[in-house]
Amino acid sequence: MYITDDDNPRLPFLRDKTSKLTTSPGVYIMKDKSGKIIYIGKAKNLHNRVTSYFRRGQDHLPKVWKMVSNVNDYEFIVTDSEFEALVLECSLIKLHTPKYNILLKDDKGYSYIRVTDEPYPRIQAVLQKSDDSAEYIGPYTSSFAVKQAVEEANKVFRLPTCTRVFPRDIKKQRPCLNFHIKRCMGVCTGNFSEEEYRAAVKQAIEYIKNGSEMSVEKLTAEMERAAEDLEFELAARLRDRIAAIQKAAESQKIIDRTIPDCDIIAISQNVDIACASVIMYRGGRLTDKADYFLGDRAEPAQMMEEFVLSYYAMKDDAPKTILLEEEPSDIEMLQQYLREKYDHAVYVNVPKKGHLVQLTTLAKNNANEFISVRVGRTRREVAGLEELARALGMEKPPRFIECYDISNLASTNMVAGMVVFENGRPCKKRYKKFSIKTVLEQNDYACMTEVIERRFGEYFKGEDEGFAQLPDLILLDGGNGHVNTIKPVLERLKVSVPLYGLVKDDHHRTRAIATGDGEISLLKSRAAFNLVTQIQDEVHRVAITYQKAKRKRSTFSLELTKVRGVGEKKAQKLITAFKTKEALKKASVEELRAVAGISEDTAKELKNIIDEMS
Structure with a gap:
């Protein structure tokens, strides 16, 4: 967003003041007209940094634009180094809590593991204790960690999570799907005694408390004891339980003794808002998770640095x-600051490969889940847009994506389809269909040129609300040839929107994104790949469905023109008026005569032809 003098009449004064500003490092303090501090920042070069806020024609992200629009004046403090500026910035932010800095609130509650008091107890994750006879384990500070641990234990030990009541419902109904996919032991079948079931629950609780290694040791000893006592069925069940624990340990990230004490941080952004997730490992297990809504989005590296500084400003210690998940603006300086603050070694890393990348991915998925609730989208939709923006080098995820496809049968019935995706979902009310008017022979490039010219011609006219929204991204169903053909068209029309093509393989499946002089592979960006595949499949469906419908109408129109006195124009009038063949068959002779403007005898002959159509 561009800042102008109309947005803030104080900009000329601020520019003049900044022109005399020192080039030394320091801290700048923005204030509104009431004198209240609204933003505090640090700079390696005060003159260059502050100038960037007030420069004419400067394009800002929405959050920065709002802040600059409200700046009435600013103060600054010169320091000897950028690191000193960082330390001072953190101290002043904590003191003044400015509106446009990232501010975090630690408002966590407590969670418990509940073991119900009944013949066949259930293990549940709950947010508070109830006044009942159940056993409660906790409190824990993280509802996320409790929920994950309970789900893992129920899955590994195949404990029932259904609503059936035991022993009342034993053998009353068929086992549910969980039993058949080996996610439940099947208490309802009557093959497990109360004593054996309670032993499994006890083992599950020990698994939650102590982890997989100790559980495997205890269960192995029990299995060997059962085998010695010739209780082979029990030994087999224990063997299967051990195998389940070992298999779960290979993939689960809740309990892992190889993971050092650490915090894992990821930030997710969707269109104009952002959030962060912090996952904490202590003693080889996931102990806590915290989510923070950050408000308006910002540049990723800057946002990561600001969040880390704000987060640890309210912590007494750090691992x-x-x-x-994202490289901050200055990782070395950030690391130095944390080491001096906590007086012990702190290593800040951005993993690129190995099992630690799985941890940053876990944090990223949680951030996506958190933001998806805010914007009413699924985690996959949020991740797809974010990954696509990153792959294409866009500053922010595109809100509106338009995609175009040409469909024809040789040189007849040439049409195009335009689909619109809003925040990762089809926006069918904005779909458009085009009949090609100026191209007489099959030429996809010429057809696409006509469609783009007509679409943006309607945008500039401003008469059709369906064309009023300018997209954030344009995709063409085609390769580099399509992109290189349409780029000059957009430049001529003065439409500044990113443009790419969607390339298919020999099996007509999305393969890559065409840039005009190369391709971008999305094989490592699964969510983005799924999104563009969905878009490409949808635009192909719309275009080919329209082309088939038009071909049917053409064939129908040709049948009507067999009647003397009924030409193409009159045939089209009839098709337009009655829409479908069924409606046309129901029309009376008088209705046909009135619509087509023909004589009664011609209308009768036409009626006979229509009635004979299959």
Whole structure:
């Protein structure tokens, strides 16, 4: 968003003041007209940094634009180094809590593991204790960790999670799907005694408390004891339980003794808002998770740095290792600040490969889930847009995506379809269909040129609300040839929107994104790949469905022109008026005569032809 003098009449004064500003490092303090501090920032070069806010024609992200629009004046403090500026910035932010800085609130509650008091107890995750006879384990500070641990234990030990009541419902109904896919032991079948079931629950609780290694040791000893006592059926069940624990340990990230004490941080952004997730490992297990809504989005590296500084400003200690999903603005200086603050070694890393990347992915997925609730989208939709923006080098995820496809049968019935995706979902009310008017022979490039010219011609006219929204991204069903053909068209029309093509393989499946002089592979960006595949499939469906419908109408029109006195124009009038063949068959001779403007005898002959059509 561009800042102008109309947005803030104080900009000329601020520009003049900034022109005399020192080039030394320091901290700048923005204030509104009431004198209240609204933003505090640090700079390696005060003159260059502050100038960037007030420069004429400067394009800002929405959050920065709002802040600059409200700046009445600013103060600054010069420091000897950028690091000193960072330390001072953190101290002043904590003191003044400015509106446009990232501010976090730690408002966590407590969670418990509940073991119900009944013949066949259930293990549940709950947010508070109830005044009942159930056993409660906790409190824990993280509802996320409790929920994950309970789900894992129920899955590994195949404990029932259905609503059936035991022993009342034993053998009353058929086992549910969980039993058949080996996610439940099947208490309802009557093959498990109360004593054996309670032993499994006890083992599950020990698994939650102590982890997989100790559980495997205890269960192995019990299995060997059962085998010695010739209780082979029990030994087999224990063997299967051990195998389930070992298999779960290979993939689960809740309990892992190889993971050092660390915090894992990821930030997710969707269109104009952002959030962060912090996952904490202590003693080889996931102990906590925290989500923070950050408000308006910002540049990723800057946002990561600001969040890390704000987050640890309210913490009395930090682990030795901090893993980030996004590289901050200055990782070395950030690391130095944390080491001096906590007086012990702190290593800030951005993993690129190995099992630690799985941890940053876990944090990223949680951030996506958190933001998806805010914007009313699924985690996959949020991740798809974010991954696509990153792959294409866009500053922010595109809100509106338009995609175009040409469909024809040789040089007849040439049409195009335009689909619109809003925040990762089809927006069918904005779909458009085009009949090609100026191209007489099959030429996809010429057809696409006509469609783009007509679409943006309607945008500039401003008469059709369906064309009023300018897209954030344009995709063409085609390769580099399509992109290189349409780029000059957009430049001529003065439409500044990113343009790419969608390339298919020999099996007509999405393969890559065409840039005009190369391709971008999305094989490592699964969510983005799924999104563009969905878009490409949808635009192909719309275009080919329209082309088939038009071909049917053409064939129908040709049948009507067999009647003397009924030409193409009159045939089209009839098709337009009655829409379908069924409606046309129901029409009376008088209705046909009135619509087509023909004589009664011609209308009767026409009626006979229509009635004979299959």
